Amino acid sequence: MTNPVTSLIVFGITMLLLFILFYPNKGIYWIVKRSFKVDSKTQIEDILKKLYHAEDNGNYLNSNDIINSLSMSPKKVLETIAEMETKELIRFENGDIKLNDLGMDYALKVIRVHRLWEKYLSEKTGFDKKDWHEIAEKMEHKLDSTQAKELAINLGNPRFDPHGDPIPTEAGEIEPINGKPLPSFTEGTIGRIIHIEDEPEIIYQQILAEDLHIGSHVHIIEKNEKRIIFHSESEEFILAPIVANNITISELQKEEISEKNTFRLSSLKENEQAKIIGISRECRGEIRRRLLDLGFVINTKIEVDLTSPMRNPRAYLVRDTSIAIRNEQAKFILIEKIKNNEKSSK
Structure with missing residues (x-):
């Protein structure tokens, strides 16, 4: 015969487990169910983005292309594709998957949120630019159209993200990138960087390591099948064509080419003087505001005051005040060096 106390304990434990599992909205069963729903939405949106970028190129x-590009089981990918076809987001033509109008609109909404988030991260936070893409990849699935509109208004309705990619409007309109990959141009070309592709990540990381920035002028010196040599902000860069292909430039006309020799403040040597001509567009948010507050403004004379044993940071004399900043910040400040004869005449 079963002990009544034991039966009561078993009953109590069973009821507790059922409560934990099925408690309305907060039980494990409902949490897992919602997670599957979110996963399905995320997978559809990830596939839509891949299809859009492929068609755009x-x-x-x-x-098979989609199966190989996603970290999902082939069975799940095929199930998701079938669901997308049922929802009339896509269609099949000769084995290829193409976006329907509904799928194109949906893809542009996801891309809009992604690029707005990258703009937000670059302007309003201290996150490193190497982390923007990964964070935006997660956040693009969380905002609806109303929240995306509020974010755009908060940012001033920007037209481009920090990589130079156009941000689709609320109506799905998107501006073209008026430029070509750097390797498309001949030796001697002078252009402005207007876009840096952030995929694949391994190539993007190489470009980040070179400290190449949107808005910088480039002068192509040498070009062959193995390498491209160019100057930017008076520094020399050597890139493999496959890396340079992720950099888009717009060729400058003669009247757009400045006569000034632009340098980065980090390259200024002791006993040299210079005049600040601007702050790189790559410098955003709090760092930009701090540099301006410190007095690094256009037409201000500047020279090296003190150098630490490791040469980083360095102190610069700005308006009779010694201000120490690290080289990582000094590279954002653009200068024109003052020649000796100019010094003596002033």
Whole structure:
């Protein structure tokens, strides 16, 4: 015969487990159910983005291409693709998957949120730019159209993200990038960097390591099948064509080419004088405001005051005040060096 106390304990434990599992909205069962729903939405949006970027580059993907590009089981990918076809987001043509109008609109909404988030991260936070893409990849699935509109208004309705990619409007309109990959130009070309592609990540990280910035002028010195040599802000860069292909430039006309020799403040040597001509567009948010507050403004004379044993940081004499900043910040300040004869005449 079963002990009544034991039966009562078993009953109590069973009821407790049922409560934990099925408590309305907060039980484990409902949490897991919602997670599957979110995962399905995320997977659809990730596939839509891949299809959009492929079509935007004049290519089309098939089921195998998508399976190979996602960290999902082939079965789940095929199930998701079938669901997308049922919802009339996509269609099949000769084995290729193409976006329907509904799928194109949906893809542009996801891309809009992604690029707005990258703009937000660059302007309003202290996150390093190498982390923007990964954070935006997660946040793009969390905002609806109303929240995206509020974010855009908060940012001043920007037209481009920090990489130079156009941000789709609320109506799905998107501006073209009026430039070509750097390797498309001949030796001697002078242009302005207007876009840096952030995928694939391994190439993007190489570009970040070179400290190349949107808005910088480039002068192509040498170009062949193995390397491209160019000057930017008076520094020399050597890139493999496959890396340089992720940099888009717009060729400058003669009247757009400045006569000034632009340098980075980090390159200023002791006993040299210079005049600040601007702060790089790559310098945003709190760092930009801090540099301006410290007095690093246009037409201000500047020279090296003190150098630490490791040469980082260095102190610069700005308006009779010695201000120490690290080289990582000094590279954002653009200068024109003052020649000796100019010094003596002033």
